[in-house]
Amino acid sequence: MANHSSGHNLPKVVIGVLLVSTMLGCSTYPDINDDPAKNNKATFRQDVIECAQAYPEAGSGVFIKQRISCMNLKGWH
Template sequence: MIQALPKLLAISLMTATLCACSLYPDVNSDPAKNNKATFQQDALDCAQSYPESGSGVHVKQRIGCMNIKGWH
């Protein structure tokens, strides 16, 4: 049982990472802003506003920032 713990932990971590990435907003409610260039600019803006942190809190903050900009 103890030998399976590292594998279980690795699988859980990969699953959590994949789920977190799938929650990132990618469609804007404003059709004029729903394009790749605007998305990249808004994503860069949010990334600069909320730099990476060791705890991963920055991901939720960036998603919130994108939601404020109209991305869902």
């Protein structure tokens, strides 16, 4: 009998953890502004674009947290 090590499942576990953390990160993306005058689709879209330009995509995924922080600074929660 061959000795199967648990190391073969490690890549699958890592990918699973990354997918779950990415989905949780996206689900907490702010979409309500504290200022009623700014709480509309046009302002939201503009702020998303500005934050995306300030924090472009990176392979590590850290840009998602940076964009959320950027939106929080603009009053979105």
